[in-house]
Amino acid sequence: MSLRVLPLLIALALCLAASSQAALFVAAPPASTAAPSTSENASTAFFESGSESQIGLLCGNDPLDKTDPTGLDFRGEDVPFQFVPKIARKLGQLDEFGETEFSLDAKVRYSPTADGFVVRMDKLNITILSRQVQTESNVRGHDRARSQEAVDATVKHEKLHGKDAKDFHDANQTRTFPGRYPTEKAAEKAANEAGEQIMREFKENQKHVPAEKWQAILREERSQ
Amino acid sequence: MIRTGVRIGVLLYLILAVAPNVNALQLLLVPQSVYVLPDTPSKFDVYVYNDTKHSAEVPSLESFVATYVLRSRDGGKEMAVHKVGRVFSHSLMGHKLAPGNAEHTTMELPIDTGQYDLVELDIHVGEEVKVQSNTVLLLADRTSKGRGPGAKVDKPAPASSPKAAVTPEGKS
Numbered sequence: 380m381s382l383r384v385l386p387l388l389i390a391l392a393l394c395l396a397a398s399s400q401a402a403l404f405v406a407a408p409p410a411s412t413a414a415p416s417t418s419e420n421a422s423t424a425f426f427e428s429g430s431e432s433q434i435g436l437l438c439g440n441d442p443l444d445k446t447d448p449t450g451l452d453f454r455g456e457d458v459p460f461q462f463v464p465k466i467a468r469k470l471g472q473l474d475e476f477g478e479t480e481f482s483l484d485a486k487v488r489y490s491p492t493a494d495g496f497v498v499r500m501d502k503l504n505i506t507i508l509s510r511q512v513q514t515e516s517n518v519r520g521h522d523r524a525r526s527q528e529a530v531d532a533t534v535k536h537e538k539l540h541g542k543d544a545k546d547f548h549d550a551n552q553t554r555t556f557p558g559r560y561p562t563e564k565a566a567e568k569a570a571n572e573a574g575e576q577i578m579r580e581f582k583e584n585q586k587h588v589p590a591e592k593w594q595a596i597l598r599e600e601r602s603q
Numbered sequence: 604m605i606r607t608g609v610r611i612g613v614l615l616y617l618i619l620a621v622a623p624n625v626n627a628l629q630l631l632l633v634p635q636s637v638y639v640l641p642d643t644p645s646k647f648d649v650y651v652y653n654d655t656k657h658s659a660e661v662p663s664l665e666s667f668v669a670t671y672v673l674r675s676r677d678g679g680k681e682m683a684v685h686k687v688g689r690v691f692s693h694s695l696m697g698h699k700l701a702p703g704n705a706e707h708t709t710m711e712l713p714i715d716t717g718q719y720d721l722v723e724l725d726i727h728v729g730e731e732v733k734v735q736s737n738t739v740l741l742l743a744d745r746t747s748k749g750r751g752p753g754a755k756v757d758k759p760a761p762a763s764s765p766k767a768a769v770t771p772e773g774k775s
Contacts, residue, residue, distance in 0.1 A: 479692040484713065488683040501683055508689075540692040567684065571670065574686035578668050582730065585692050 453545040455507025460534055464515040464522070476516065476525070476600055477533040479540045480508040483581060487556075487573045489566035495559035496566030498573050505548040505581075510537050532599030539596065540585055547584045551577065627659045628652065628700070632726055632736035635709075638744040639722055644711040645741065649726070651734065652705040662729030663695035664708045669726045673719035673743075681719055687712050697729070716743035 466478050488501035512533045515522045525533075556573045560566035587593040631650040639645050653659045668688040673681040689710075700706060714722055722741040727733045 475693045477692070481688075481690045481692070483686070483688040483690060485686045485688075486683050487686070490682060537692065563682070566682075567672075570684040574670065574684050575668070578686060578688045578690070579730075581688070581690055582694075585690070 453505055453548045456541060456545070458507045458510055460537070461509065461511045462514050462530070463511055464513070466511050466513050476513040476529070477537040478509075478511045479537045479544075480510070481544055481581075482506045482508050483578065485574055485577050487570040487577070489560070489563070489570045491563075492559070495561050496563060496569075497559060498556040498566060498569050500551060500554040500556075500573075500577075503548060503551050503554075503577070505544055507541055507544070510541075512537065526602065529600050529602050532596050532602075536593075536596050536600060539593070543584050544581070547581055627655050628661065628734045629654050630726070630728065630734045630736040632724075632739055634739050634741060637740075637742055639714050639716050639741045640744050641716075644713050647710050647712065647726075647739075649708050649710055649736070650705050651700065651728075653700040653702055656702050658699045658701050660697050660732070661700045661706070662697045662732065662734060664706070664710075664728055665689065666691055666695055667710065667726050667728045669712050669724060671714060671722050671724035673716060674721040674723065675718075676720045681717070685715070687714075694730070714741070716745070719743060 482505070484502070484504040484506075485500065486502040487498060489496045489498045512530060514525055514530055516525050516529075517523075556569065556576075558569060560569050587597070629650075629652040631652065633648040633650070635646040635648060649664060651661055651664065653661075666689055668686060671685045671687075672683070673685075710726075712724075714724070716722060720743050722743065723738055724741060725736050725738040727735045
């Protein structure tokens with residue numbers, strides 16, 4: 380066994396020790412498709428404090444209360460904006476002045492019909508968990524306060540993301556996916572792919588399109 | 604004969620040397636409890652490990668998609684696939700992870716088990732390059748609320764046990 384595997388085993392042991400109930404694994408970790416990088420600029424230490432993300436940040440502190448069990452409402456439009464000098468992302472970076480965090484909860488059902496299985500959306504909850512706006516920008520290596528107009532434009536920007544998300548939510552509540560599947564197994568696979576498709580489409584929905592809708596706001600945000 | 608063997612050996616070496624290392628990153632999903640409680644998000648530890656000799660690009664662990672299906676003890680299953688995603692209005696950039704290193708984070712997921720007993724769940728991170736986790740099996744616990752990871756687990760009495768056979772009157 381390679382010594383490089385040792386940290387992972389230690390981590391696993393620590394984790395299991397913290398929990399009194401052991402996890403039941405039903406499958407080994409499948410191979411990643413990530414390509415190795417040759418760059419050596421990282422020195423991320425195991426268990427370094429910066430690698431711990433915050434549960435509250437991930438889940439908006441109270442994800443269940445913000446979940447819509449019926450899938451009929453878009454939630455979180457009243458989530459207040461947090462104004463911060465810089466948006467802290469311990470993992471990853473941002474090249475924007477604002478950020479909205481969404482939770483998507485989709486249930487894709489497959490049902491038998493006379494000529495095979497069909498796939499349709501059974502439930503789609505979208506919830507805004509958090510919204511942040513940056514009050515400083517970095518110009519040529521120096522942090523400086525953003526103008527009130529620029530900050531307001533970022534608020535407008537993030538609200539527009541919320542509106543796009545709501546439109547997506549409303550448009551997909553009763554969505555059906557084309558195709559008939561001869562077996563239950565094929566239908567389950569199709570339902571899984573439909574769920575992935577929904578996630579992909581939502582990410583596309585957030586990509587500042589059409590450009591003309593966003594141009595003015597983006598310009599205002601960059602004004603100092 | 605020997606020459607053929609040497610040729611095959613060289614060929615195998617070349618194939619292994621130039622083949623892309625598909626095991627670059629391992630994503631390990633570890634539930635903090637095997638029980639899924641009603642109206643309580645399930646907590647998970649997530650480890651990403653770089654199992655190569657080079658730095659590897661790690662997608663942000665803050666954005667992920669979890670997939671789960673529900674099954675019952677008798678072998679039946681819900682005819683549905685659940686997806687729970689954490690998505691940001693702007694894509695989060697990845698970062699480099701040095702060879703042999705790992706990172707840890709925690710995440711919570713709301714899991715709706717309905718009337719089913721078992722949850723089969725995995726996650727993936729990344730968009731263009733996906734890193735898939737192992738699959739974990741969780742048990743739906745509809746009988747208690749707020750049971751912590753360290754709480755005592757009551758074992759159900761088997762039907763043939765004296766406890767099950769004896770009624771308050773003393774006989775079944």
